[in-house]
Amino acid sequence: MKTDDLIKRLSDELEPVRRLDSPSRRALKALAAALLCVGSGVAIAGPRPDLTACATRPAFLTEILLILFAAVSAAVSAFILSVPGLEKGRWTRWLPALPVAAWGALLLLRLKKDFAPLDLDTLSAAPGLHCARALLIFCFLPGLVMFAMLRRAAPLKLGWSGSLAALSAVGLAAAGLQFCCLSSDPAHLLCWHFTPMLGLVAVGALLGQWLLRRT
């Protein structure tokens, strides 16, 4: 087909379209929906009994803030990437990795500080699996919402968009999980909160290639 014929065909077939909202507005909508889902999950699972005491511990608060920062920045980055030409530099993609790395480093530091030989029985105990399962359940709906909103846009870097969407959903889920998980043990958090989160981000990258619309 000649280019002129293609142009004629495209302009003949043209239909009005609804413009996308700005990335920050879409991120706000997605985060609000995700907060509602995760909040409901936490309410159903029930908050941990020592939540008031935990809320006064700097480590607990720092971790929550880092995870929330990762989730929010990942949502904004994912929506920025969903508009061609809007990304100003690679930092847009990498910024959410910083709080994630900081959380991982914080957990490792706490693990080193309170060093005790790793007890594999404790690590593989049922509450750990329960946490990983809760993380998956908490992030499922927010993830769906994120992917549905990204599909409506025009992301060019599908893997990146998918992983950022997943990080946003899983990050909020991980933050919610901190409120209901009974353990503050860094080994438990590293093994059953942090590592599954990274795994789900990798899954998000694959799903992005598969589920997001190729522009």
Add this chain to the structure above:
Amino acid sequence: MGLDSNQDRRFSELMRSAQDGDNAAYEILLKEVSAILRGFITARIGARDAAEDVLQEVLLSMHKARHSYDPVRPFAPWMFAIGEHRLADHWRRSRRLAERETTLEDDLDHFLAPNEDDMGLSDELSSALSGLPEKQRQVIVLLKLEGLSIKEAASKLGISESDVKVSAHRGYEALRRKFKA
């Protein structure tokens, strides 16, 4: 890589009208950006036919992504980001195609190489070739039996060079499947 501010504003206005369903504005926009994109793509690819194919892919992508353009933002970054992305796709595809073609051509050269017992085409190969669609058969005969270059084959058949490459590639694949069966 960029547009002057007047041109950018004009494209932005045309796209805003296109988003609202103005066919005439859209046709003008696509025609004008085609001229710019053609230069942008040809400068990077070189081959005119391949550049035209990529240009069409860029136009299709712009069409699919037109709802994502925000008229308060400059038009050039949006358009060139799509152009760059399609070019990257083109390079990836060409690399993959070149790798596969090398293997396929080696296989085909092996089939076509004359040996002491048989100086002509084997019955098996003749029958496989005759089973191919006309264009693929002609392309393979011209490239492999008559030894023409892609350019020469394209001009003899009156088709583009990229069309010759695609037909040859599909023909090689069909032959390979036939001989592996």
